[in-house]
Amino acid sequence: MWDNVSAVQVRRYIWPTMNDVTTFARKNERRLLNELRAFLTIPSISTTPAHDRDCRRAAEWLAEHLRHLGCPTVELLSSDTHPVVWAKGPRVPGRPNVLVYGHYDVQPPDPLDEWESPPFQPTIRGNNIYARGATDDKGQVFSIVKAFEAVANGGRPPINVAFLIEGQEESGSGVLFDLLAKRRDLVDVDAVLVADMPYYAPGWPAIEVGLRGLCYAEITVRTLKSDLHSGLYGGVAPNAHEALVHTLANLKAPSGRIKIPGLYEAVARPSTKERDAWAKLPFSEHKFRTGEVGSKALTGLQRYSPLERIWGLPTLDIHGIMGGFTGEGAKTVIPAAATAKVSLRLVPNQKAKTVLRQLAKAAKAAAPPFADVKVEFIHGADPVVLDVTAPPFALIAQAFREVEGREPVPIRSGGSIPVVPALGAGGAPVVMAGIGLPDDRLHAPNEKIGVDQYLKGVRVFGRFFQLMGDLK
Amino acid sequence: MWDNVSAVQVRRYIWPTMNDVTTFARKNERRLLNELRAFLTIPSISTTPAHDRDCRRAAEWLAEHLRHLGCPTVELLSSDTHPVVWAKGPRVPGRPNVLVYGHYDVQPPDPLDEWESPPFQPTIRGNNIYARGATDDKGQVFSIVKAFEAVANGGRPPINVAFLIEGQEESGSGVLFDLLAKRRDLVDVDAVLVADMPYYAPGWPAIEVGLRGLCYAEITVRTLKSDLHSGLYGGVAPNAHEALVHTLANLKAPSGRIKIPGLYEAVARPSTKERDAWAKLPFSEHKFRTGEVGSKALTGLQRYSPLERIWGLPTLDIHGIMGGFTGEGAKTVIPAAATAKVSLRLVPNQKAKTVLRQLAKAAKAAAPPFADVKVEFIHGADPVVLDVTAPPFALIAQAFREVEGREPVPIRSGGSIPVVPALGAGGAPVVMAGIGLPDDRLHAPNEKIGVDQYLKGVRVFGRFFQLMGDLK
Numbered sequence: 043m044w045d046n047v048s049a050v051q052v053r054r055y056i057w058p059t060m061n062d063v064t065t066f067a068r069k070n071e072r073r074l075l076n077e078l079r080a081f082l083t084i085p086s087i088s089t090t091p092a093h094d095r096d097c098r099r100a101a102e103w104l105a106e107h108l109r110h111l112g113c114p115t116v117e118l119l120s121s122d123t124h125p126v127v128w129a130k131g132p133r134v135p136g137r138p139n140v141l142v143y144g145h146y147d148v149q150p151p152d153p154l155d156e157w158e159s160p161p162f163q164p165t166i167r168g169n170n171i172y173a174r175g176a177t178d179d180k181g182q183v184f185s186i187v188k189a190f191e192a193v194a195n196g197g198r199p200p201i202n203v204a205f206l207i208e209g210q211e212e213s214g215s216g217v218l219f220d221l222l223a224k225r226r227d228l229v230d231v232d233a234v235l236v237a238d239m240p241y242y243a244p245g246w247p248a249i250e251v252g253l254r255g256l257c258y259a260e261i262t263v264r265t266l267k268s269d270l271h272s273g274l275y276g277g278v279a280p281n282a283h284e285a286l287v288h289t290l291a292n293l294k295a296p297s298g299r300i301k302i303p304g305l306y307e308a309v310a311r312p313s314t315k316e317r318d319a320w321a322k323l324p325f326s327e328h329k330f331r332t333g334e335v336g337s338k339a340l341t342g343l344q345r346y347s348p349l350e351r352i353w354g355l356p357t358l359d360i361h362g363i364m365g366g367f368t369g370e371g372a373k374t375v376i377p378a379a380a381t382a383k384v385s386l387r388l389v390p391n392q393k394a395k396t397v398l399r400q401l402a403k404a405a406k407a408a409a410p411p412f413a414d415v416k417v418e419f420i421h422g423a424d425p426v427v428l429d430v431t432a433p434p435f436a437l438i439a440q441a442f443r444e445v446e447g448r449e450p451v452p453i454r455s456g457g458s459i460p461v462v463p464a465l466g467a468g469g470a471p472v473v474m475a476g477i478g479l480p481d482d483r484l485h486a487p488n489e490k491i492g493v494d495q496y497l498k499g500v501r502v503f504g505r506f507f508q509l510m511g512d513l514k
Numbered sequence: 515m516w517d518n519v520s521a522v523q524v525r526r527y528i529w530p531t532m533n534d535v536t537t538f539a540r541k542n543e544r545r546l547l548n549e550l551r552a553f554l555t556i557p558s559i560s561t562t563p564a565h566d567r568d569c570r571r572a573a574e575w576l577a578e579h580l581r582h583l584g585c586p587t588v589e590l591l592s593s594d595t596h597p598v599v600w601a602k603g604p605r606v607p608g609r610p611n612v613l614v615y616g617h618y619d620v621q622p623p624d625p626l627d628e629w630e631s632p633p634f635q636p637t638i639r640g641n642n643i644y645a646r647g648a649t650d651d652k653g654q655v656f657s658i659v660k661a662f663e664a665v666a667n668g669g670r671p672p673i674n675v676a677f678l679i680e681g682q683e684e685s686g687s688g689v690l691f692d693l694l695a696k697r698r699d700l701v702d703v704d705a706v707l708v709a710d711m712p713y714y715a716p717g718w719p720a721i722e723v724g725l726r727g728l729c730y731a732e733i734t735v736r737t738l739k740s741d742l743h744s745g746l747y748g749g750v751a752p753n754a755h756e757a758l759v760h761t762l763a764n765l766k767a768p769s770g771r772i773k774i775p776g777l778y779e780a781v782a783r784p785s786t787k788e789r790d791a792w793a794k795l796p797f798s799e800h801k802f803r804t805g806e807v808g809s810k811a812l813t814g815l816q817r818y819s820p821l822e823r824i825w826g827l828p829t830l831d832i833h834g835i836m837g838g839f840t841g842e843g844a845k846t847v848i849p850a851a852a853t854a855k856v857s858l859r860l861v862p863n864q865k866a867k868t869v870l871r872q873l874a875k876a877a878k879a880a881a882p883p884f885a886d887v888k889v890e891f892i893h894g895a896d897p898v899v900l901d902v903t904a905p906p907f908a909l910i911a912q913a914f915r916e917v918e919g920r921e922p923v924p925i926r927s928g929g930s931i932p933v934v935p936a937l938g939a940g941g942a943p944v945v946m947a948g949i950g951l952p953d954d955r956l957h958a959p960n961e962k963i964g965v966d967q968y969l970k971g972v973r974v975f976g977r978f979f980q981l982m983g984d985l986k
Contacts, residue, residue: 089843267808273929277823291763336739351749362838457745
């Protein structure tokens with residue numbers, strides 16, 4: 043897959059070699075861990091305004107750190123509460139420019155009671171650091187920051203590195219989108235590096251060829267002017283939760299087929315070549331189901347492989363249902379209104395805006411006639427497929443080969459990074475290759491990152507910077 | 515219906531006449547309202563432990579008030595947090611004994627933002643007092659307390675009155691059930707008076723012939739060991755909310771038919787005579803739907819009349835759905851578990867315990883095979899049908915006739931008062947006749963009681979006490 047590495051012209055340099063970044067990581071292990079833990083203590087949850095100040099604090103912490111590493115330019119851009127951290131390393135004339143993207147914001151930690159250690163008190167157990175954001179994305183982006191430190195070479199790094207680290211990846215990237223629309227110069231680089239994704243499996247590094255998109259919405263169903271007593275009106279008054287339940291049940295069959303008219307029409311199946319590559323990946327459905335997923339069955343369209351269901355097909359998930367009475371004890375209310383948070387993951391060539399329209403129309407058609415239905419867009423992202431023939435893909439592959447002893451495998455991600463298309467808008471190849479592991483439990487309780495993986499990240503990305511510096 | 519009043523032997527007495535209770539209510543109107551408002555300010559919500567102290571406070575307030583009215587015996591029984599207020603008026607030898615049942619606890623006020631005035635700051639607007647508990651049941655039971663004051667006659671009331679006012683009607687009546695199981699003497703009386711229900715319509719007083727029962731439960735569906743990320747696992751990981759949605763959709767058809775095997779088998783239809791009486795009641799489906807219910811349609815089994823659907827048929831309602839992410843913004847979680855609060859209203863001859871078993875079995879059968887289903891009982895009540903030929907029914911009918919100028923109509927209630935069977939266990943007729951109105955919005959925002967209705971209650975129940983005193 044990455045054999046165009048042979049086509050890359052490499053020149054010898056005085057920059058640190060593979061051994062140097064490895065030595066750096068080994069010698070500084072304790073400090074590297076402590077610095078990451080300090081970053082992880084900040085509860086920079088971007089999905090709720092209650093944590094606006096914490097997001098600001100995380101941005102300031104990161105900016106200060108990058109200044110400390112010798113970046114002559116460090117700025118907080120575009121927002122008081124969720125600024126984009128923008129930093130440039132020392133200028134190295136004639137060398138390629140690499141832009142590093144990442145995010146310092148994290149998901150909410152609930153349900154809190156399922157955490158074995160508090161989500162914002164990073165705790166090492168076994169070979170892992172447990173904390174919200176450990177893998178998504180603080181741990182991963184910080185391993186690149188430390189890789190930059192490893193190759194910084196007393197203010198003369200092998201390459202021009204810039205950092206663009208945002209605080210709204212988990213809540214729509216609004217500030218960064220606005221910034222990139224105005225500042226096309228920021229993405230006018232030779233490569234973009236994104237490490238917000240896992241290995242394919244332990245020992246199996248991966249390069250992302252595609253990302254699913256997202257269409258997150260709230261479906262609200264109203265059946266009554268106001269809540270009623272189920273004794274006095276039960277039997278005649280339409281219950282909003284019941285109407286919502288039938289609406290949602292009509293939107294997706296138990297088989298996993300999404301019953302939104304037109305939804306599958308835009309779906310482009312992965313090429314036979316890509317599916318053949320997936321088929322060669324080590325994958326035990328039993329181990330995946332019992333170990334990673336933890337369920338009695340894998341659901342979804344059974345005529346496609348599990349990997350294709352996650353990487354190459356759209357899905358519809360319900361995230362939560364609001365309304366009525368959910369407190370302790372009993373309240374015999376007939377709810378007047380009920381809201382479901384739902385999202386669809388999208389694949390090439392679906393468009394988030396089109397899917398929103400299709401969802402809204404389908405939800406209205408799926409609801410009982412006596413229910414008023416409103417569909418509100420929360421946020422979204424279009425799906426991405428990359429052309430991975432450019433030299434930086436070969437160089438990250440070489441870095442992984444040197445550190446991990448194995449060729450990275452070409453995969454897609456079922457997740458979404460909404461801003462990726464905008465990062466590539468300057469024509470630079472977007473290299474998506476992370477050092478998390480599939481069982482890192484991002485967005486879930488007990489999120490973690492492997493201590494080894496974090497240190498491997500320092501080495502892999504350091505080596506990538508070195509190799510990119512050698513690129514003619 | 516109530517013509518056996520002619521069979522009641524009445525003797526003349528020196529007790530106040532109809533004019534006396536009317537005069538009392540008119541002369542003391544302002545004070546009667548202020549006292550009720552003081553009672554309504556106490557947020558005695560029994561469904562959540564956060565308000566335990568308020569429940570205690572409401573009980574103490576009521577006990578103090580009954581002492582002040584000259585009750586020689588006033589006790590708080592059986593619980594520190596939700597005691598039963600037990601009071602006896604002055605002993606009047608040779609006179610019948612009437613036991614007054616009511617409750618001082620109230621439903622939670624949420625959703626708070628739909629109240630036009632704060633739920634525990636009783637506010638008079640137009641001819642109504644708005645507050646949580648205004649009609650259910652503080653306003654109604656307090657009108658009986660004031661009726662007792664009206665006929666108290668300087669310590670020589672026309673009758674032996676006892677009060678049994680509990681603090682857990684909205685949360686299962688556990689304390690009172692235990693008390694009544696031990697103290698059968700409490701219900702060894704000549705009549706029980708319960709005013710926890712409305713008129714049939716404004717100007718149309720009613721006597722309750724039956725109550726629906728209740729089976730309140732939580733259905734929990736689990737599909738995963740823990741929450742997962744919908745990007746990384748969406749398409750293969752079973753979503754607990756989706757499984758719950760399909761389970762609930764399978765339990766009740768959009769037609770309103772409850773799909774719980776065996777559920778309808780025990781249902782005894784009301785007699786033709788009773789249904790004929792219902793058919794004669796003034797009822798405009800259009801007005802009921804648009805005014806009271808506030809919906810685009812009346813749901814449920816269309817081959818039965820709306821009144822029969824509410825009074826004579828079981829129903830299943832969803833009250834709320836818990837789990838996943840319901841905060842502000844977006845979290846792309848696949849929930850591992852989801853719980854629905856549901857309840858069935860029951861009719862003769864269903865039994866709450868049998869229905870719980872049927873529900874549990876049906877929920878398990880209705881869920882997808884990969885979901886673990888748990889059904890937890892919250893509380894319940896068996897349905898009630900009364901024989902209304904005993905003299906006290908004729909006397910309450912006479913009291914209503916005198917005050918309202920109209921014969922009360924025989925109706926049932928769709929609601930449940932779990933403790934009613936235990937109140938009648940001593941063989942006393944349980945007279946259920948209240949002075950609320952159907953649009954009082956009990957259990958909902960902006961609950962109210964009409965000022966007129968409250969004062970009519972003082973007169974009707976005062977007159978009832980007088981007439982009962984005349985009973986040989």
